[in-house]
Amino acid sequence: MSTQTLEPAPESTSSSARRRLSARATSSDRFIYFLAAPVLFVLLLFVVVPMGQTMLASVDGGAADNYASFLDGASGEALLLSVGTSLASVLSCGLVGTVLAILLARFDFPGRRVLEVVAVLPMALPPLIGAVSFVLLYSETGIVPRALAEWFGLSPADTAVTGVAGVLLVHTFTMYPFFYLSVSAGLAGLDPSLEAAAANLGAGRARVWRTVILPMLTPALVSGALLTFMISMASFTAPQLYNVPTLTMQIVSTRTSGNEGLAAAQATVLSLVSIVFLVSMRWYQGRRVHRSLSKGSQLDRTVTRGPARIAALVGSALLTVVLMAPILVIVLVSLSVDASWTTQVLPERYTFDNFTGIFTDPGSLLPISVSVQMSLLATGVAIVIGAIAAWVVARWKRLGGTVLDIMVMLPWALPGTVIGVNLITAFNEPQPGNLGLTLVGTLWILPAAYFVRYVPLIFRSTGAALDQISPSLEEAARNLGAGPVRVLRTVTFPLVARGVLAGALLAFIDGVGEYVASVVIYPAGLAPMSVEIYNRIYSSQFGSAAAYGTLQIVLILVVLIVSNRLKAGRRDSSGAALTAAPAS
Amino acid sequence: MTIYASRPKNIADRVVARFEAANPQYKGKVKMLTMGAQEVLERVRAEAGRPQADIWWGGTSQQFEQGVAAGLLAPMPSAAARRVPLAYHGRNDLWLGEMRMAQVIFYNRDMLTPEQAPKDWDDLVTPAFRDKVLIRDVAASGTMRSAFSAMVDRSFARTGSPEQGYEWLRALDANTKEYVPNPSDLYLRVQRREAPVSVWNLQDILVQQKKGAPFTPVIPASGAPILIDGVGKVKGGPNGAAADAFVDFLFQEPIQQELAETSFQIPTLRLSREPAWLTAIGLKEMPVDWATVNQREHEWITYWSEHIKGHRR
Numbered sequence: 001m002s003t004q005t006l007e008p009a010p011e012s013t014s015s016s017a018r019r020r021l022s023a024r025a026t027s028s029d030r031f032i033y034f035l036a037a038p039v040l041f042v043l044l045l046f047v048v049v050p051m052g053q054t055m056l057a058s059v060d061g062g063a064a065d066n067y068a069s070f071l072d073g074a075s076g077e078a079l080l081l082s083v084g085t086s087l088a089s090v091l092s093c094g095l096v097g098t099v100l101a102i103l104l105a106r107f108d109f110p111g112r113r114v115l116e117v118v119a120v121l122p123m124a125l126p127p128l129i130g131a132v133s134f135v136l137l138y139s140e141t142g143i144v145p146r147a148l149a150e151w152f153g154l155s156p157a158d159t160a161v162t163g164v165a166g167v168l169l170v171h172t173f174t175m176y177p178f179f180y181l182s183v184s185a186g187l188a189g190l191d192p193s194l195e196a197a198a199a200n201l202g203a204g205r206a207r208v209w210r211t212v213i214l215p216m217l218t219p220a221l222v223s224g225a226l227l228t229f230m231i232s233m234a235s236f237t238a239p240q241l242y243n244v245p246t247l248t249m250q251i252v253s254t255r256t257s258g259n260e261g262l263a264a265a266q267a268t269v270l271s272l273v274s275i276v277f278l279v280s281m282r283w284y285q286g287r288r289v290h291r292s293l294s295k296g297s298q299l300d301r302t303v304t305r306g307p308a309r310i311a312a313l314v315g316s317a318l319l320t321v322v323l324m325a326p327i328l329v330i331v332l333v334s335l336s337v338d339a340s341w342t343t344q345v346l347p348e349r350y351t352f353d354n355f356t357g358i359f360t361d362p363g364s365l366l367p368i369s370v371s372v373q374m375s376l377l378a379t380g381v382a383i384v385i386g387a388i389a390a391w392v393v394a395r396w397k398r399l400g401g402t403v404l405d406i407m408v409m410l411p412w413a414l415p416g417t418v419i420g421v422n423l424i425t426a427f428n429e430p431q432p433g434n435l436g437l438t439l440v441g442t443l444w445i446l447p448a449a450y451f452v453r454y455v456p457l458i459f460r461s462t463g464a465a466l467d468q469i470s471p472s473l474e475e476a477a478r479n480l481g482a483g484p485v486r487v488l489r490t491v492t493f494p495l496v497a498r499g500v501l502a503g504a505l506l507a508f509i510d511g512v513g514e515y516v517a518s519v520v521i522y523p524a525g526l527a528p529m530s531v532e533i534y535n536r537i538y539s540s541q542f543g544s545a546a547a548y549g550t551l552q553i554v555l556i557l558v559v560l561i562v563s564n565r566l567k568a569g570r571r572d573s574s575g576a577a578l579t580a581a582p583a584s
Numbered sequence: 585m586t587i588y589a590s591r592p593k594n595i596a597d598r599v600v601a602r603f604e605a606a607n608p609q610y611k612g613k614v615k616m617l618t619m620g621a622q623e624v625l626e627r628v629r630a631e632a633g634r635p636q637a638d639i640w641w642g643g644t645s646q647q648f649e650q651g652v653a654a655g656l657l658a659p660m661p662s663a664a665a666r667r668v669p670l671a672y673h674g675r676n677d678l679w680l681g682e683m684r685m686a687q688v689i690f691y692n693r694d695m696l697t698p699e700q701a702p703k704d705w706d707d708l709v710t711p712a713f714r715d716k717v718l719i720r721d722v723a724a725s726g727t728m729r730s731a732f733s734a735m736v737d738r739s740f741a742r743t744g745s746p747e748q749g750y751e752w753l754r755a756l757d758a759n760t761k762e763y764v765p766n767p768s769d770l771y772l773r774v775q776r777r778e779a780p781v782s783v784w785n786l787q788d789i790l791v792q793q794k795k796g797a798p799f800t801p802v803i804p805a806s807g808a809p810i811l812i813d814g815v816g817k818v819k820g821g822p823n824g825a826a827a828d829a830f831v832d833f834l835f836q837e838p839i840q841q842e843l844a845e846t847s848f849q850i851p852t853l854r855l856s857r858e859p860a861w862l863t864a865i866g867l868k869e870m871p872v873d874w875a876t877v878n879q880r881e882h883e884w885i886t887y888w889s890e891h892i893k894g895h896r897r
Contacts, residue, residue, distance in 0.1 A: 074890055131765075132769070132772070135769065135772070135773075139773075139778070140778055141773065141776040141777060141778045162762075240721070240724075240765040241765055241769075243721065243762065243763045243764075243765065245889075252724060253723035253724055253889070255622070255626060259882075338795070338796075339775060339795060339796050339797055341776075342694075342775050342776050342777060343776070343777055417626075420630075421626065421630050424627075424630035424631060425630055425633075428630070428631055428632075428633040428634040429633035429634045438634060440631055440634050440636060441631075441634065441636045519619055519623060520623065520626060520627055520630065522617075523636075524586045524615035524616075524617055524636065524637075525615045527617070534619075535593055535618050537766075537768045538592070538593070538618065538620075538766075538767075538768060539592050539593045539594060540768050540771055540792065540795065542768070542772070
């Protein structure tokens with residue numbers, strides 16, 4: 001195996017090395033600009049110009065009035081609440097996601113393989129029907145409080161989850177995969193010989209973790225924290241469900257009162273706060289760069305034995321049930337008779353009508369096909385743009401990198417409604433800002449919205465993978481005579497493939513379930529699946545909404561299993577650096 | 585032709601099917617998007633540069649007046665307008681009231697007897713109903729905004745100040761166990777016995793009741809505020825002629841009669857025969873100065889969400 005070093009903080013990227021780099025800067029800089037140009041173009045068109053129009057709207061009719069509402073308390077309190085719950089969500093998701101990733105990557109215990117698939121499943125929870133399932137599980141009349149009342153005589157009012165705790169519960173459940181996936185990818189990129197070396201030098205287990213593993217995981221943790229923080233800031237369904245007046249709730253209610261200028265100002269502040277968080281995380285990460293000079297490879301898992309084995313079995317079974325519960329509730333509702341489940345812990349009457357209804361009506365499979373195709377298309381484009389943008393940002397260490405980073409991440413900080421409205425405003429008639437492109441009323445607007453919303457996922461997870469690789473690997477290849485494209489193809493891409501794949505998986509899954517932006521933009525007659533689910537909830541057909549939700553979950557489960565198989569297959573056949581992945 | 589509708593899908597689908605049967609030239613050419621009334625407004629507003637919809641079907645007078653102010657609506661065909669009593673015309677006939685929505689109290693009859701149930705609005709704020717009321721989140725719902733404003737208007741009409749109305753809302757907030765995010769969730773939670781009492785529109789309560797929900801509506805002794813729910817034509821929509829035909833069809837007595845009989849709708853048109861359920865329920869209207877409400881709603885609801893909601897304990 002090649003020599004491995006743990007590159008310390010950048011200040012010791014010695015000045016001579018830097019001189020060497022800058023001597024070569026011209027040709028590699030040109031290559032960066034060459035790659036950055038199309039990415040910048042796409043982002044300007046779909047992200048920056050539409051957002052710019054919203055910012056303009058916020059100064060329409062008196063900027064002072066609109067922004068003053070943050071000082072007099074009304075919006076200010078909502079903002080504080082948003083930031084507070086987002087920070088708390090980062091903590092809880094970070095804890096759950098990281099611990100789960102480490103457990104599954106480093107330990108072998110009974111039930112591990114099942115948990116590996118289940119661990120990502122909460123991502124598959126359809127947003128709307130998912131919200132209902134949390135109510136059915138944890139509200140005062142939910143399964144858990146009712147069961148606790150029946151078994152232990154506890155008052156359901158005391159065990160019900162409400163308010164901010166409810167929002168945190170939903171956030172933790174649905175957002176920890178951002179940490180789980182990026183930390184798993186990060187662990188896969190680690191070289192076990194570093195740990196072995198540290199251990200040989202006499203470091204204890206805790207010390208190896210503190211000084212070797214966790215620092216190497218910094219990019220993964222930063223990536224998880226960023227995605228979680230920004231998406232919690234933009235989260236709407238959970239605050240609405242638990243009636244917590246966050247800034248996103250304010251935006252919607254301000255729009256309802258017809259005050260678009262104020263709503264635009266609130267959306268602008270929301271994105272500014274997220275950008276500040278993004279920039280400060282970049283700064284923090286920039287101060288602590290720890291890179292490996294080797295490709296990662298799989299460390300043998302520690303096998304649990306004796307009593308630990310039983311504890312692991314029980315623990316993972318419990319964890320599986322807890323993680324699966326919201327999904328099982330959706331399945332349960334899809335099989336129960338509408339309005340028959342009232343005071344019982346579990347429904348008493350079951351039926352298949354909700355499913356036969358979907359499969360016998362030829363029109364009702366159309367939404368599934370619309371969602372899958374549009375999401376695939378968007379993910380394809382997002383892979384290209386997101387991965388290139390990540391590489392450019394990682395290698396372009398000047399202001400340009402930060403600006404590009406902000407441009408890609410911006411949509412992640414915005415509520416879906418704002419993105420939908422931005423896109424409609426920007427693309428409803430030919431104008432210079434959109435190069436004469438009109439998307440409103442066409443099917444193309446759906447993949448455009450999914451692309452804008454989910455390109456940050458691929459961008460971030462690719463970026464986290466890239467940050468673990470030292471640029472000197474690429475440099476070595478170039479010194480050996482490889483052109484820039486060949487370096488990307490043979491060195492860089494294989495090393496980050498897992499990061500790209502992790503992001504793409506998330507993007508596809510989220511695209512299939514996207515609701516908030518879709519509902520504002522979908523063209524007549526081509527409703528995506530989530531909109532169809534909403535329509536059925538709106539008509540109080542919970543059973544058939546849940547049946548759709550179940551189909552969506554099955555679909556996503558199939559995608560997860562197939563992608564796991566693909567990864568496992570490739571590892572078995574080649575053992576190449578492409579999949580130094582722990583997942584099976 | 586494209587319709588943006590905030591009406592329950594099954595009701596709207598039925599009307600469209602009838603329309604296509606009566607006008608075969610439009611058969612299979614009507615597309616309908618169902619969404620919340622506020623979402624319709626947002627969408628029509630965003631698409632103003634290149635309108636996609638022809639009809640905006642369903643929404644409060646507040647929402648339609650926002651549409652009028654933003655220049656999103658075209659005048660309704662005069663034949664239809666003539667059939668609708670003047671009281672239900674929007675500004676410059678840019679929209680027409682199609683039905684009247686009565687805001688009433690309802691309760692879960694598996695949890696309360698008729699004697700225990702509230703009889704009038706003021707009963708809702710007595711200590712007997714502490715933690716027994718669920719309310720659909722007000723700020724986000726056009727219907728609830730109008731209903732709450734009607735309560736404030738009672739005091740405004742008497743005293744010229746909203747203060748007593750605010751006091752009443754404060755007392756209601758103290759009795760409110762939870763504000764729920766959407767109507768479906770409201771039905772679900774009342775059915776699942778989280779609390780027995782709520783406020784909603786009569787039509788939806790009766791529709792839910794017909795589907796088997798244990799809901800009983802109460803017409804408050806002092807009367808029910810009755811809102812107008814309307815229809816408008818989107819300005820610059822691609823199929824103006826079809827839109828005119830649809831509006832004309834919708835405002836004809838046979839279809840309104842059918843909607844009244846089967847879907848518990850209270851039409852704005854004068855029907856020659858009142859549906860039996862409406863006669864039986866004995867609807868009494870609460871006098872509300874809707875002009876004042878439309879003018880003040882924003883101020884009152886903003887005050888409610890900032891100074892009253894959730895300040896009970």
